[in-house]
Amino acid sequence: MIEFRDVGKRFADGTVGLEELSLTAREGEITVLVGPSGCGKTTSLRTVNRMVEPTSGSVHLDGRDVADVDPPELRRGIGYVIQQAGLFPHRRVIDNVATVPVLQGLSRQEAKKRAAEVLERVGLSALAQRWPAQLSGGQQQRVGVARALAGDAPVLLMDEPFSAVDPVVRVELQDELLRLQAELGKTILFVTHDIDEAIRLGDRVAVLRVGGRLAQFAPPDELLAAPVDEFVSGFVGRDRGYRRLGFVSATALRLVDLPxxxxxxxxxxxxxxxxxxxxxxxxxxxxxxxxxxxxxxxxxxxxxxxxxxxxxxxxxxxxxxxxxxxxxxxxxxxxxxxxxxxxxxxxxxxxxxxxxxxxxxxxxx
Amino acid sequence: MRAFGYDIDQLVIAHVLLAIIPVILGMIIALPLGWWAHRSRGARRVLVPLSGALYTIPSLALIVFIPVVLGTPILSPVNVGLTLTIYTVALLVRSVAEALDAVPASVSLAALAVGYRPAGLLLGVQLPLAVPVLTAGLRVASVSSFSLVTVGALVGIESLGTLMTDGFQQDYTAMVVTGIVGSIALAFIFDALWLGLGRALTPWSRARAGV
Known part of the structure; x- marks a missing residue:
């Protein structure tokens, strides 16, 4: 469980990155932060692993204030996936994935074994000996996800992980994430600027507006059915009535016989x-x-x-x-x-x- | 091998040691300075122009000036070695800073996010990725060092440069040419060595899709 308590971030130049954000990302759910650029979604994500220190308020991970934990120690217990994957170009795929277990103190050999298991799980075993430069964008992103899973952390932070790949691959990656999540039940905080991605992946979606203010925090069907204001309805976009049907069960639908x-x-x-x-x-x-x-x-x-x-x-x-x-x-x-x-x-x-x-x-x- | 009244092997060994030791020492000194210039804008504003300015001091002036300051004997090879070390540092501080700058920010960010501490980040991620740019800087410093060693011959420090100065005095062209060709050959050999070492350390940099 990730809890933001009145988290604010004012940068040195006076701009407000985040204004008193309070929300809870529930255990075992995908919580999506979505909003236009400059809305503070990445900033808020980074306060969780202390890549950004808030200027007010606090972030709690499973009840513990992250400010009390040594940052490298804290980060080793949180999976992190960034845009463009951020793979280490000088390490083969398997060594990239083994990085986190090695940092956690496993021996090289044990870490590689663990990495091989994770690669197997995400179906990337065939790529284990490749260099990152030899992978397609989608493959790199999947290795990035594997690396985040290798530490066996219960919490994953994902910062626009799929926005740099083409739409077809993006949908594949989203499906794969949903499949993995069904198996693993991680607590995932997912940042995106793409409302369709947010609605597709999120158990709950937080819409942020510029300046880091929370506009609405709700399950996706509620967001589509009842946007709280014009900003949210504008952001949720056209066809929201139709898209919301994706959350309504066709229980009473009678199937007919076809020849x-x-x-x-x-x-x-x-x-x-x-x-x-x-x-x-x-x-x-x-x-x-x-x-x-x-x-x-x-x-x-x-x-x-x-x-x-x-x-x-x-x-x-x-x-x-x-x-x-x-x-x-x-x-x-x-x-x-x-x-x-x-x-x-x-x-x-x-x-x-x-x-x-x-x-x-x-x-x- | 003896020629022109000199033990050529000894001249070659002296030439190599006098050129290489300063390059290695210079690299060791330039690494932390370059890292500092990479990290701090203030440090860069001072270090990069300052090291550039060092390179403009004429080598002969430095070789003669060092014994005055340090009290080393005028004929000590330390004077030449120190001069070449200063030039190496002058060339490499900017090189190291730029090599570290060239490491993609997303990679450093990812390293921090998975829990690297600063020292591990530098040694495990940033330095290995800086190797291609570092190698390029090192090769320039090395070639420069191999050619500047010969200046030491003017003040009596032995190297292949000795064949040039003595040959010139004796009006003996073959001797001068031997000195020139020999020092160029050594510079090339070590250049190839650095290039090979750089490539051996970066198998990933040649990896392309489908390989």
Missing amino acids: TRADANGDSPDSPDRAVPGEWTVLLDGTERPSAWLGPDGARHDLGSLYVTDGADAASDAAGTLRGALDAALSSPAGRGVAVDGGGRYRGGVEPDDVLALLDRGTTR
Whole structure:
């Protein structure tokens, strides 16, 4: 748990970096600090590991005032990931990751073993002997995350870790972080200027305004549903109503039956042939996964985005999000979306009218 | 090997020792000074111009002036050695400061953030990363030292320069040329040595994507 108690930072030239910030980053959650440049988000992050000393107030880590801890000692117990990864160019990937365990007092050999385990966990074992200059931006960033995990610290500070990579890789890295977080349950303080990233990753999101004042601190769906003022609603941006549907469960959504048939390209001869002439038909491969739409013209069409229900298989009844359902219905060439379970197996179809009816019934409020 | 009435081997050894020891001593002195100039803007404002000014003092003047100040015998090789040490420091203070400046701030920041103490940061991260720029500075200082050693011959300190001064007096061109070629060759050999050492210390600097 990280607690900011009235933390203020006035720089020597008189500018205010941070004004009486009070908030708590809960144990095992991702807390995101987001705001425009100059809002003090990085400054506040750095007060936690004493890279910046506040001029007023205090920061407490698991109840302990960080001002009472020797800074290098404190930092060895906190994972830190920065923009551009900050890898040591003169050390191979494995030695970069082993840095923290070595500083914590492990022998070189033990530290390397620990580093190898962490690299394995993040799927980077193949890169262990590379130099940082031989990695892509995304790979460097993942090594940066591995290095932060190597110390086995319960707390991670992440300062715009994914902002220097291209959008596709950024989404991959975000997914990977969410996957790791589901396994590891760290207390993460994450700084970004990207509101979409904040909403995607944060259990709770703190929106800061210029001058280091906290504008709103809330779970992402609340931020989208009820921004406290014009600054927050402006910052949260357009389409917030639509984006908020990503946090609303489509519990009452009824799936419809769609015509299906085995995909000729697949290898499932005994799948029942239920194609309806002149209608859009879903093609299923040998493992019941949809592969394409078969149009009335007899040609294959892209599936569009799929509505993924939360359950791992057809037996579990958990619903996906309304945003997923609406997107599937709107992006399908057939005018009806395709629903799959968590394992990617076909479950049914989504009628846009059904989704709109759910919206109309006020399920979202 | 003897030639022109001199033991050439001995001249070569004297030349090398007289050139190299000051380079190493100068580097040892320049490291903390350069680090200080890197750390403090005030120190840099004084140290960098001051060391630059040292280099403008004529070498012969220093070699003659040092015995007056230190009381060393006029024919002592210490006078030449000290002169060359001063020149090395003059060249390397700025070099060291710039080599440390060249370490990416994000890397130093990351090192501090994972819990390095200042000494560990300097020795474990900043100095290794400064090696390419340091090597470049060292090579200039070394070449300069190998050529300036010959000036000592004017006041009777033996080196390959002795072949130049004596050959000139005897109007013996082959002797002068031997001195010149020999001192240039030594400068090149040690230049290659520093270059090789620098490369051996920085395998990472040649690593590129896909290697």
